[in-house]
Amino acid sequence: MSILIELFLYLSAGTFYWWWTQNLAVFGLAPNFIFAAALSAAILAGPVKAVAWGFFLGLYADMLGAGMFGGYALTYSLMAYAVYIVKRHFDMDSLFSQLVGALSLSWLCMLFYQMLSLVFFRRNPTGLKIFLTEPFLNALAVPVVFQLFYGLKRRFNIL
């Protein structure tokens, strides 16, 4: 049962991000809910499941874009692993650490994805506007998504 709920949550996260970008994007800017979901899952889930969530959410993000397929999957998988390492030393459940973590990991993910894109395709996929603003939006979105995931975890014993 929980696997079905997780599957539903996974699809919902991707669809919600897609819907938000379609309807509520302001000046082409929107919080990256897939990133927020990957980070929240990484904080809440065990290491294997966290990496799996990162990978599959990344795959969803790859599917939404027309760039290199597998780039986000690798990025979010590594992010999940990094969070697994970091959360052994820091309390990632607190709001402040989530804000800081979301901000820093957003930039790190963007830089890593840019590096991958430059290596594999020799082009820069991220605009400056996105690079400068999206991490802040992600920092706002992550605590919300985290609370949602946390509530679902407690209620349905998922993640």
Added chain:
Amino acid sequence: MSREKDAANYAILFFAVLSVILLLFPTTKIAHTVRIAASYSLYPSLHYGAKYGYFVRNVPGNFISLLETDQENRELKSKIRNQELQILNAAALTSENERLASEMKISRSLPWSGTWARVVNKTPADWYGSFFIDKGSDDKIGVNDTVLGLQDGKAGLAGRVFEVYPRFSKVMLLTNSAASAVCAIAPAGLEALVEGKGTWLLKVNYVPEESSLAEGAEITTAPGGLLFPKGVSVGRVVKVYPRESFMNFITADVTPAVDVNTLSEVYVVRRHLPHELPGPDAEGR
């Protein structure tokens, strides 16, 4: 803890390798298969997201529209009920009107602008001279307005307004011995003067002796007469008198087109005659 770490290491290794394979060989069969599989697996969520997102996006507007429609629908239903009731009432009134008009032998389609009035008083001493109607200057009735009566659905000349008061008027009948009108005798349209005799009959006078005046000839108001509109039926010749030896004209008795004995409702035609036309006061002088 170590097992968990090992599991994490294996997991990241597995997924990282998988990702790198997808990145390194984007055109290989396996990468292509994964891409297609992911697209087809995740496509329904986007498809239905798009489908229902459209509805979700329009929910507030649709809700308001629904409320307004409901409100409008209720108002329209109420209006329709009232309209249906009014139609039923109107149909009943029309039916009653037709029945009454038929029984009273009156016609509502007259080619003149005017107003209907009821005969409210007739004096026995002046039975063929005048009567009162219930409309006056408040209803824009003026002196010398033409008064028509209706008999068998046809309008006929009854007389003219003689005195006007705010809420009633006095009508001088054509049968009054002081009343007269320029008339045309059918079929030639010969003009003559029809006068009242103070009885139920009229008299047509000043008919040239060589004219072919015959009994049954219809008499209407003449185009040359200023006081009355032309073409109004005055009556029908019933008896032609031979020429008197000392006169150059012949006379005839005329049955009025309107029987003043049965007149209960009249139609007052507004004439808007010139002010200099001699009125009753002038006649009295």
